[in-house]
Amino acid sequence: MASRFEYERTADLAIAGLTEDMLDDIAEDVLSFAVRGAAVDTGAMRRSADIDSLPGSRQIGYRVPYSAFVENGTRHMAAQPSLAPALYRQR
Numbered sequence: 001m002a003s004r005f006e007y008e009r010t011a012d013l014a015i016a017g018l019t020e021d022m023l024d025d026i027a028e029d030v031l032s033f034a035v036r037g038a039a040v041d042t043g044a045m046r047r048s049a050d051i052d053s054l055p056g057s058r059q060i061g062y063r064v065p066y067s068a069f070v071e072n073g074t075r076h077m078a079a080q081p082s083l084a085p086a087l088y089r090q091r
Contacts, residue, residue: 019056026090027051027058034060034086039070060086 028051035049048063060083061067073079 023056023058024053027053027060030083030086030090031060033089034082037082037085038062039080039082045070 031049031051035046038046038049040046045062045064045067048067050061050063052059052061062083069077071079071081071083
């Protein structure tokens, strides 16, 4: 029985490793497409693009504080989305 448990655990770890690699690849693709579509004034938003890696998930975004205003717009400025189109493209 011990060998079976070890095999299952090894298989689970291998699958988890593949899943993490796949998440990394998908996140890089989404980030690359988002950066290409990002609005550019000074280029700070493009340079701030980043991926946070968590077990089983990835968070993709921009580190500048005004990125949500650019992505979603305000009552004074039209939205210039780049993350949402990148995510929809990856679906």
